[in-house]
Amino acid sequence: MxxxxxxxxxxxxxxxxxxxxxxxxxxxxxxxxxxxxxxxxxxxxxxxxxxxxxxxxxxxxxxxxxxxxxxxxxxxxxxxxxxxxxxxxxxxxxxxxxxxxxxxxxxxxxxxxxxxxxxxxxxxxxxxxxxKPAARPAAAGPQAPVSIASLGFTARQTDVFRLLLQGLSNKQICRELDLAEPTVKIHVRGILRTLGVSSRAEVIAKYGMLSPSPSTPRQAAAADH
CATH class of the missing domain: 3.40.50.2300 (Response regulator)
Known part of the structure; x- marks a missing residue:
C-alpha cells in the first residue's frame, strides 16, 4: 500500500x-x-x-x-x-x-x-x-429522523443501513448478512437514493447518530478475518 x-x-x-x-x-x-x-x-x-x-x-x-x-x-x-x-x-x-x-x-x-x-x-x-453530532440550524432542512424505522426502508435495506452506519464496506456487509455483493450494491444504491445523498460517508455524516453502537476500526477490521 x-x-x-x-x-x-x-x-x-x-x-x-x-x-x-x-x-x-x-x-x-x-x-x-x-x-x-x-x-x-x-x-x-x-x-x-x-x-x-x-x-x-x-x-x-x-x-x-x-x-x-x-x-x-x-x-x-x-x-x-x-x-x-x-x-x-x-x-x-x-x-x-x-x-x-x-x-x-x-x-x-x-x-x-x-x-x-x-x-x-x-x-x-x-x-x-x-x-455527539453537530447541531444543525432548523432552517437548514428537514429535521433529522428520530429512528431508523421512520426512514421507510424495507427490512433488508434496514439491515444494510445499520451496517453502513458502522462504516462497513460492501464485502463486509456481504459476510455479515450472507448476501451476494451485487445484491448489497443494489440495496446501497436504493438507500442513497431514498436519503437523497451521494455517498456512504454522507450517510454517516447525516444519520450516524441513529447507530445504536458506533463502530470502531477494531470492530470493522475484525470482519476482514
Missing part, C-alpha cells in the same frame, strides 16, 4: 511514516506539506492508494483542498487528520468527501485499523463524533 501523508509539520509526517511503514500495512509513504506539493506527488506517484491529510495547511484550508481532491480524483480515499475532533468538523469533512477522520491523539493501532477499513471501502468516524 502506498500512502500520501500531507502535513506541514515535518515531525508529524516522519512520525506517521515510521508508524505505517513498520506496521502490518508495510506501507510505502510519500510526503507533501502544502497543496502544491500534494499535486506534485500525485502526478509523480499515480499508484497512491490513500491520502492522510491535515485539516490545517499553510496555503489552503484542508477542507477546500479535500473538496478539490475528491472532485478530481473521486476514487482516491482521503482520511482527514486534526488536532481537534469537534463533531461539526468531522461531519463537514465527510460531507466534503472524506472517507475517514482521525484525531491526532489516535492510538497507533487504531490508526492502522482505520486505514485498513477505509482501504477496503469502508468509512471510519471517531465514535465520539457519532455520539
Amino acid at each position: 502506498k500512502i500520501l501523508i500531507v502535513d506541514d509539520h515535518g515531525l508529524v509526517r516522519e512520525g506517521l511514516q515510521a508508524i505505517l511503514s513498520r506496521s502490518e500495512l508495510l506501507a510505502e509513504c510519500v510526503q507533501a506539506w502544502d497543496a502544491a506539493s500534494l499535486w506534485q506527488q500525485l502526478e509523480q506517484h499515480a499508484d497512491i492508494d490513500l491520502v492522510l491529510m491535515d485539516i490545517q495547511l499553510p496555503d489552503v484550508s484542508g477542507l477546500s483542498l479535500l473538496e478539490e481532491l475528491t472532485q478530481r480524483l473521486p476514487q482516491l480515499p482521503v482520511i482527514m487528520l486534526s488536532a481537534d475532533h469537534d463533531a461539526g468538523i468531522v461531519h463537514h469533512s465527510l460531507e466534503q468527501g472524506a472517507r475517514g477522520f482521525l484525531p491526532k491523539s489516535t492510538l497507533n493501532q487504531v490508526l492502522v485499523s482505520a486505514i485498513r477499513l477505509v482501504a477496503a471501502g469502508g468509512v471510519y468516524v471517531p465514535p465520539e463524533a457519532l455520539q
